[in-house]
Amino acid sequence: xxxxxxxxxxxxxxxxxxxxxxxxxxxxxxxxxxxxxxxxxxxxxxxxxxxxxxxxxxxxxxxxxxxxxxxxxxxxxxxxxxxxxxxxxxxxxxxxxxxxxxxxxxxxx
Numbered sequence: 001x002x003x004x005x006x007x008x009x010x011x012x013x014x015x016x017x018x019x020x021x022x023x024x025x026x027x028x029x030x031x032x033x034x035x036x037x038x039x040x041x042x043x044x045x046x047x048x049x050x051x052x053x054x055x056x057x058x059x060x061x062x063x064x065x066x067x068x069x070x071x072x073x074x075x076x077x078x079x080x081x082x083x084x085x086x087x088x089x090x091x092x093x094x095x096x097x098x099x100x101x102x103x104x105x106x107x108x109x
Contacts, residue, residue: 001033001034002032002033002072002073002074003033003072003074004033004073005073005074006076007077007098007101008077008078008094011076011079013078013079014064014076014079016081017081018058018059018060020058021056021059021062021081023058024056025054025056025064025079028054028056028064029064029066029076032054032074033074038055040054040055040056041053041054042055044065044092044095046092047065047077047092047095047096047099048067048096048099048100048103050067050068050069051065051077051095051099052065052066053066053087054066060081060082061082062080062082063081063082063087064076065091065095067099067102075102077094077095077098077099077102078094078098
């Protein structure tokens with residue numbers, strides 16, 4: 001099973017989710033660690049190649065943006081509670097920046 005690597009404040013953000021949403025997000029991440037798809041997800045090509053979004057609807061709309069294409073870990077780029085139908089530009093930009101930093105760091109090692 002792959003480990004989960006939390007980038008930036010993504011772990012703190014998930015900890016701020018409502019209890020049921022936090023539990024569901026954790027379960028879906030565990031599925032990803034084991035090599036399965038989450039129950040409800042969509043690709044996030046605006047963030048980067050292979051980046052996906054776990055969609056949790058427990059007492060609100062919660063999202064966990066991650067990339068699992070690397071062998072060593074599932075990298076959680078960002079987590080958020082959605083307030084509107086469309087994901088905010090600042091959230092996409094933050095996830096994109098963290099993904100870029102991750103790719104750059106992996107190239108150096």
